[in-house]
Amino acid sequence: MSGFSEILIIIAVLLAIIVLPKRMSKNNKSAAVKKKRRIWLSGWNRMAILISLLWLSFFSLYFKPWNHQLLMFIYIGIAPVAVYWGIYWTYLGFKKRGK
Numbered sequence: 882m883s884g885f886s887e888i889l890i891i892i893a894v895l896l897a898i899i900v901l902p903k904r905m906s907k908n909n910k911s912a913a914v915k916k917k918r919r920i921w922l923s924g925w926n927r928m929a930i931l932i933s934l935l936w937l938s939f940f941s942l943y944f945k946p947w948n949h950q951l952l953m954f955i956y957i958g959i960a961p962v963a964v965y966w967g968i969y970w971t972y973l974g975f976k977k978r979g980k
Contacts, residue, residue: 929965929969933962933965933966936958936961936962937958937959937962940954940957940958941954941958944957944958946958
């Protein structure tokens with residue numbers, strides 16, 4: 882009877898060596914995928930970022946805030962961009978809350 886027990890123990894050890902690493906690797910892959918998440922920007926988001934940068938660049942060159950036109954640059958250059966992104970950020974918050 883001792884020979885039969887030894888064979889069962891060897892089979893159990895071989896199964897553990899073969900099966901457990903496969904099961905453990907599936908869990909590690911899913912954890913690795915979750916860590917590699919990147920921020921995905923749609924075409925509209927990229928266009929909005931580009932327009933914001935162009936808007937700020939144009940008005941900074943036009944008003945030259947370093948030559949005592951800082952207040953005008955804030956009103957016409959920075960304020961509209963800040964208001965737009967604030968509204969968009971709030972919209973995303975309500976959109977995520979609804980899901």
